[in-house]
Amino acid sequence: MGTFKYPAEFRADAVALVRSSTRPVAQIARELGINHETLRSWVRAAERAERPGAATESAKDAELAALRKEVAELKLEREILRKAAAYFARETLG
Incomplete structure (x- = not known):
């Protein structure tokens, strides 16, 4: 089964939603129609990218x-x- 690449804007919006919400990541992922682990990896990647010196x-x-x-x-x-x-x-x- 192939993988689906989400647009960068969608990923950035999803990460922003996770950060601004108090709801669990799994719930937000379900609402967006994506796998919760995918969303978690996007959030982790965003955190690594924002870290000074990354x-x-x-x-x-x-x-x-x-x-x-x-x-x-x-x-x-x-x-x-x-x-x-x-x-x-x-x-x-x-």
Whole structure:
């Protein structure tokens, strides 16, 4: 079964409704015709996005992941070059 993507405006309005209401999230979700866990995840995501430094942390995490990937590639390249150098040294001597 496929997933349905709700428009950003609908998600923002739903989160605002949860925040301004005293009703339970499950009740609001039922009234909106969406799954309560979906609505909970939207509220959590909005809270994370509003947290100071959230964008900075995610940018740092992305940069760290990219750098770790680059380091792994460079180590692999170095190992290949080391083996190639050893092979050609044997060919020259032998």
